[in-house]
Amino acid sequence: AVALGGAGPAFAKNDADDLVKAFTGGKTPTKGKVKLDLPDIAENGNTVPLAFTVESPMTDASHVTDVLIVADGNPRGGIATFHFSPRSGVAEAATRIRLAETQNVIAVAKMNDGSLFMDTKQVKVTIGGCGG
Amino acid sequence: MATPAPKPRIRLDKKEAKKGDLVEVKALVAHIMESGQRKDKDGNVIPRKIINKFTCEVNGKPVFAADLEPAVSANPYLQFKFRAEESGKVVLAWIDDDGSKIVGEETITVT
Numbered sequence: 001a002v003a004l005g006g007a008g009p010a011f012a013k014n015d016a017d018d019l020v021k022a023f024t025g026g027k028t029p030t031k032g033k034v035k036l037d038l039p040d041i042a043e044n045g046n047t048v049p050l051a052f053t054v055e056s057p058m059t060d061a062s063h064v065t066d067v068l069i070v071a072d073g074n075p076r077g078g079i080a081t082f083h084f085s086p087r088s089g090v091a092e093a094a095t096r097i098r099l100a101e102t103q104n105v106i107a108v109a110k111m112n113d114g115s116l117f118m119d120t121k122q123v124k125v126t127i128g129g130c131g132g
Numbered sequence: 133m134a135t136p137a138p139k140p141r142i143r144l145d146k147k148e149a150k151k152g153d154l155v156e157v158k159a160l161v162a163h164i165m166e167s168g169q170r171k172d173k174d175g176n177v178i179p180r181k182i183i184n185k186f187t188c189e190v191n192g193k194p195v196f197a198a199d200l201e202p203a204v205s206a207n208p209y210l211q212f213k214f215r216a217e218e219s220g221k222v223v224l225a226w227i228d229d230d231g232s233k234i235v236g237e238e239t240i241t242v243t
Contacts, residue, residue: 048205
């Protein structure tokens, strides 16, 4: 279950919900079009491979503009925001991320017409990635 | 204190492309990506040092960019694609919190 609603306490907490709300302008993204690819189990939370693709023709008329990636169990929610244009050709990217513990990773894609789509994936983390 | 800027590793899956082809870029740069949330053994916070912005331009036209947070792993790796439209320079830039910039360059030939 992904807690995309619900006002939490104002003190230090993971701000993934707030980041999603700021990105979507409060609108609820539709599930679909975005495919998030992460391992089910990450043995090392310091470097977890993340990839995503968003279905889109990537033409001037219809393309993905931005993709927000957040995680709901890290000290802070933000992971990255990717920016695309029709010249990207496809809306896909991959990187490696830190996950402190088992949690949900959420991708929200914004289209040029303002429509919003999302995907969520839970990753079980064996060794956390925020050790100090 | 001045350490030389690390040389990024950039790989294009093709150096020559037909117009309209997708070109895949894989890019890696050596960087600590210190989150600013860890403490040293004396309990002092280790200052944040993060590459917060990455951009890719082909012939000066932006094709891909990313805003990175401390949750991106050390030695950040990025893989993405762009559509080949014209020959020219593929310029990748990584921008640090302190304003310093690491730049790498490849060339694409489009026929």
